[in-house]
Amino acid sequence: MDSKLSSLRILILEDQLFQRLVAEQVVAGLNIQLLLTAETSEDALQQLQEKGPVDLVLCDLDLPGMDGIEFIRHLANQKLADGVIVLSAMDASIIRTVEDMSQALGLKSLGHLPKPIHRNHLREMLEVYVNGETFDSFKPLLPSEQLLNEQELEEAVEQHQFILHYQPKVLLNDGQLIAVEALVRWQHPDLGLIHPVHFIPMMESSGMIEPLTINMIDLALIQIKAWQQQGREIPISINISATMLSNTSLPDMLMKKTKGMNIPPALLNLEITESSSISDVALALETLARFKLHGFALSIDDFGTGYASMQQLNRIPFSELKIDQSFVSNACKDDTHKAIVESNIHLAHRLNMQTVGEGVETQEDWQMLHDLNCDIAQGYFIARPMPADTLLGWEKQWLSKQPITPHKPAL
Template sequence: MDSNITSLSILILEDHPFQRMVAEQTVSGLNVNSLHTARSSAQALQFLQNKGAVDIVICGLNMPGMDGIQFIRHLAEKKLARGVVVLSAMAASLVRTVEDMAQAHGLMVLGHMSKPISRTRLRELLEFYCSEQARSRTCPISSRDLIFDEKELGKAIEANQFVLYYQPKVLLKSGQMISVEALTRWHHPELGVLSPVHFIPMMETSGLIATMTTKMIDLALDQIRIWREQERNLAVGINVSPAILTNTHLPDMLIQKMRDMNIPPELLNLEITESSLIQNASLSLETLARLKLHGFSLSIDDFGTGYSSMQQLNRIPFSELKIDRSFVSNACNDKNHKAIVEANISLAHKLNMQTVAEGVETLEGWQLLNELNCDQAQGYFIARPMPANEIPQWEQQWLARQPITPPKPCIRDMN
């Protein structure tokens, strides 16, 4: 049993006595550290307010008195749990709406289950929670509410405290690594390694994002040069803020830098988040068109999370479509998510674009994407973001796991 799972604290909210007993026995079988039950939303809230927050709440939706939807809102507003699992056999469309609502309130939604609880499925969700918590431990828990001002961030940029971690992207058919995504981390002298959620928003509002992006591109180009000296032509994808796309000098700057370093432009993949396109259409489209003209790869990131996806595909010459993890991570358990992933792959291929699935967390998810003919994958099943010098050891271990040939099918009953 995973020691991380055994250390969890869980509360089960279920009004039906028999279903509550079954759920309690199922969770107990995983030997979690602290397990509590409640027969009503009011009882659950009272307990949590008296005893303190838990890691995960497993709750139904259709209950007398305060229903599960209202309960989840109170749970989030009072910060009485970190994660939630929805326990319901109701229509999938309703469950998805509740899950989206919970996420909007700041809760970590692990997924949903029908009654009675499947121990195998529950273990998967708890392991996912533990992996996400491990990821967040790269920065202290107390830093969740940290706010840095423009002066602090500017000094950190000048002191070269921002570095790049690299997450491998591999071919689904062979497992071969062909590129990486460069992800910014702040090596804070006192707080340790901080993720972008703690500094990117302020950088964008303060105007520092352009300076930061330029520095990160320089670091990425240095790493590409090092790999080329080692006779490896690994492409690097790097996130580009829409703010920098209005700089029409960007293509000339990148072209000159890459010529000076003798790096082919196709080895730099500029990833543009679909949900934030585009600030100034005329200038941004000029920049993107010139980048494409000169051989750079353009990737539309988090595809499907914005409100104008089709328009962006039509007006911008993307070469790669990245399917957002919110669809990928649950595609094996949700027929709607599976349909969205499948449609995105088909659309991208018809437009002569490569497809990359983000957030691949399980062997089951890997197999499904392979069956759906997705081209590439990245996620914790493959590798976490890491410093460049750790990639060779990871690659050796990863290739030793090939070929990946799990049994079929991976799709369970999703009704």
């Protein structure tokens, strides 16, 4: 996680208690400087007037008393925030109008998030904000006249405008490349490379996430085959939305694809986000069990950030546990986070699972994970996501660094 996040001041405006608590938990897990919450617009304005402006407001629209749209106007006129993220499941046209209005009022509009908030989506938005431009040279914000809509997204899927970048996963004991995670990017014909924070929430809410994911799996398999032809077998992890798990035909579809390309299923690692909601548990368990039966690797992503961690581990035959970067990036300076990381590693090893520490940003993070016997590291200390054709060049440069294997301190 970018250390700049620790300087952020954020207010959450949400009238529904459950949604407010979920949002508060997600934001608090990112270890920002100040977090305020409010149930009404009037309370939010009073807090901001008393405690001073914040960087960002996460704002619901349908509120009792003063609605969120009017609140945003007051927020801008009184200069009580720098930017706003809309929290709403309302019609997309209303949300786009509010985002447009926010920018016209001089606020930075980072987009919208469906409820309940997903940690990864929020974290990506905050990274967009604190860096002024997105990582990997993405555009930080889309001009108001170029706001994206569902028709554009559907056409982009049909025209194969989405591409994959790959982030290396390396062994902590010797630094060797062991796998990569595939991350989707939109190669827009006019706007250039667009960060997923701008399109994934809309794709999930509109039902387009499944065709996009199938396209991304096809790209990943093509890349695995290309590396095989170069004499390398590099597994690729790819995220599977929980909404897709009720499709029990997925295992057969992927088996057909891998068999047709003569690719071992184990080279495709399907990552399931632990905090994602599963609508039909029985169908999801069938799908996941059949994935495992046919040799696909299963990974539980962002472990510890949801509500049913132990139940998920008990129900689903995962082979890999990914420790969320909100714990990893703070473990060197926070004993509680370090204890959580250590406990997760110990639990995973007892269950014969490999562990991946996400968000490794510094040598200290690397050393800490190594000392706690974590298996694999992933993060910007190692490499940012990159196009496939640059991966092997990166690997050569990475392995030339000395030392890449830290030593354990003497006892």
